[in-house]
Amino acid sequence: MKLTVGDKSQDNPTKENIEEAVEAARRGGDDVIGLEAGEEGYLEALHEGEGHFSLGYGDRTGRFETAEPVDARTATSVLVKYNSGDASWRRDCRLLPAEKSPSGRKRIGSEPPVWAIVLVAVAFFAVPLLWMLPDSWKEGWLSEIGPVWLVAGPITVMLVAMLAHKLMQVRRAAAWPQAAGRITRSEVAARHRQRSDRPTELINEPAIEYEFTANGTKYTGTRISIGEDSGGANTEATLARYPLGATVMVYYDPADPGNCVLEREVPKGMSKGCLAILGVLAVLGYGIYRFGGPALTFLEARMGEDSSHIFLIAGGAGLFLLMLFIGSRKSAKQGRNWPSVRGKIVQSGTESYRERVNHRSVVRYAPVVEYAYAVNGHDYRSRQIRPLAVQMGHSQAGAEKIAARYPEGSEVEVHYDPANPGNAALEKPKAPWFLLVLALICFGVAVYVSGVLG
8 A cells, every 4th residue: 555645655654644644634734645555446535625625536447536525534534444454434435436437428417417507597597687678578578477487487497407407317328238236335324514604414325335247347336326315214215225235237338337327217206296396386477477466456556565565575474484383393293202212422512614694704603413323223323403493603602512511422312203214313302483473573564564453
């Protein structure tokens, strides 16, 4: 094994050498750390800033990369295990095939194509551009479809583009040959997703890997289907469908066998879900088109232009908040009956992130309480302290106070959703009564501006 840091290399590196290299990169040293195992492959870590690293792995079957950057601790663990020949390093991160194949063709993936992005962008900016047309046009058809398009247009274009993209991938994969394969990994993987303006999220996903042989060469695949398996309630079902050691049929691109899937049909429920949403948008759009104009004219005649607009905004916001409260209260009631298991705190501390407030960037802090637990023989992780709680920023002292209640290494009682064990919490949920209060305030404003009170 050879360790490469920048332009320097070292044979037979030790654990301490790797730890020093990661720490140096984190503090601003060389950004790239690599481990080379000759013809067997290589593993590299690229420092992305703020102590997070992107990992890349390559062998004869192609190149694989982490979907999201990992923290310095995880990067160190992965590099150390790979250096020592411990195959469990794969469990510490989820590597996905690189989007580009060795031949330069784009692989099956979740990233939208350029044409779809352009269509959605045009849909969002279409109405402002249309309002630049002559007034005679705007007084006719544009004045009628403008409000409808603002509500349903961009979402409709986005859904149609997404469905069309997946159907094109399905058609492309329909001609792929198949080969017998074997499941080599079937477990739950915890993926950390970090955004600059929000605390780090932890997502439990099914981690499936399989091996198959094509054209005399052994390949490894990780993608399950044309659609993206984002975990959630599907995790247990996916793991049961592909248990460790099971024989499966693998569909692969003959020009790039590393581009492969286990399921090449349209994802179950995707078409129905998109059509259902489009149906709702069609009904909503027709309602606005058919009744929106007369209703607004009636309200303006009764209340005045300004008061009628406030009435509609406050009433709509109140209705939305009331529906949100009813749904949240029902979920909270179910959450209080969740079963529980024993878990262990694996990380306790705080993290900072920047939030935009009044056009200014403000530093906020969030408690980091990560715990591990097992359900149905599968290992899960979570950072949720209380379900249905609104994520709010804290002062550093406030975040530290919350994290101090759960010291690292301590045992805790974990409450989990039996239909989705990846959804867990350390505390039982409370009904969000503040949503009801906000809804009543909005309704009060709507009643006040309507003039009903005299």
